[in-house]
Amino acid sequence: MSDKPVTIKDVAREAGVSAMTVSNVLNGRGRVAETTAQNVRDVVERLGYRPSVAARRLRLSQQWTIGMLIVVEDPDFLSDPFITAQVTGLTNYLTAHAYSLILRGIKPSDFRTSGLFQDIEADGMVAILSGDEVQRKWFVSELATLRVPFVLLQEHQRPAHDDCTIIRQDDFDGGRQIARHLIANGTRTCWMLMPQTEWPAMRARMEGVASVWREAGLPPPEVIRCADESFDVNYAETLAALRSRKAPDAIVGGNDQMAVGAMKACIAHGLRVPEDIQITGFNAFDFWRYVDPVLTTVRSAAHALGERAAAELIARLQAATFSSHEIILPVKLEPGASTRS
Template identity: 40%
Template sequence: MTVSNVVNKRFGSMGKDVRAEVERAISELGYRPNASGRSLRLAKRFSIGMVVVDESPTFLADAFITRVVAGLSNYLSQRDYGLVVQGMSARTLPQSALVRRHETDALCVLMSGPASRRRRLLERLAKPGHPVVVLQDVGSDSDGVISIRQDDFGGARELAQHMLSRGGRDFVFMAPDVEWPAIEQRIAGVTSALQGDARSTFAVVNCADGGFSDSQAAIARYVAQSGWPNAIMGGNDQMGISALKWVIDQGLRVPEDILVSGFNAFDTWQYTQPMLTTVISPAYEMGASAGAAILDMLEGNLPSERHRLFPVKLQPGGST
């Protein structure tokens, strides 16, 4: 039992000399616990699944996803849990080994697609009864399901109000073709801010996968068809930076002729000239919070806060 307590970092009232003696013996013997045997004895796999419902094979290139995964993974690894990350389409999720075989103790899910489909998938995942944390969506009231998301609505609303105060009137919002709940909330936040200004206009431009070339092509098509807006809002920093560079390449001045913004503030926004106005995301902290909630639920403690909303922060830059 003493050896088990040392291996599992349950030091309690254990004396320093006893702990040091056990750790010295572990080192000399090269001892490592047998994970399979431990899982069988405790009826736990000591593994958490992270599922990203996204058709794109390069889902891990997304800066928001990588930070969520980093926060979740670092929290779990410090507590001797592993993390299995898989990207898959909505149609393959219900039959995936990660879901069908219960290969993990709990699931953390980040879903794209229409809201009705996301609800059906979440209901399917919650049925087996093991804990589920849904990220960037409202979740459900099912037992064993909690939601963790950032305030995309509030952040986008504050950003639009900031751009209104700088003279923004004709707004364009750049969005990927894939339906992400965060993008839906950002569009709703901008719409809310502009409702009080009768002079403003608002259009959403679909930018395919939101990559650099697709984003620039989308804003170029919009300008060719509808004329120049004087405020462009990227659904994320990548799209915002794409627009910023394209506008400058057309000979316009930012922010004198046109205001440009992004969203999430993941490193690259600081390297633009002028510096991009954006909104700071707590994605890493959200991942760590998801890990804490999952382990709490595995211990039988359902968090009192079933739907946690993380605040975001406006980061004004030279582009507005």
């Protein structure tokens, strides 16, 4: 048992055939006599031969690899359940189709320091971007230099580049579902909790809410800006708002976490949920159920987004072009006890 890896030549020599016969047996190509084939398989087993993926890749100039780029400020990027769900959907689909996933988190500010993703040799890329529109455009143009097809997750703006597609969920409609639910139970005044750095999905949610409000002829919801999306900050900002002015009928959180912060603030302020004030979140990730009362929220399609990204990319690799340049997945209201029915 030497330390040198076993190559196809070793197998060929041992089996008394040529290397390409071994190759043919292993890949089921060409016609090989069954006795020869069986012999080859035995030798492969005995020698513990494993084909070199690197050689295969070089020869076929195909990588069977998809790169996933997550461009976010937080180095702890996987702690966001929305992101992890997408990554999970992606890996699961890829693994089932014999593709590997290369995962890379990168800060927006580091993006300019090229080479941080240039060395990813993949057949296609999936990216979750962040930052303002100018930055995102820059990211997309940098991605395009890789000359491989790519999918942008949760992107709202269709980029100029052609060999790519955007896949997102219908945040706008999610916002509308929340708003209709609230208005149906008599809600008239509403605050919307938004983070300072307002990314497209969250903006779409709020625009969805606002559109229904407008259609109902009600005064527009008031936007409360919070420094970030953390529980603590949203708790504090909500409490401050409640102390400074009259409480609204409902508070719409940009996501579950923000909503829970707001809910705890309301309770601390002496308000009953949902009797005095109603709260809604967005995403329906795990912990929303531990909260008391259980949060009314919208179930996100995060896992499906990741799966779909993988599916579209693999389909694109087989065809020559993407079949669609924009895919929108539906979301569904998940009524809880933090709103009145």
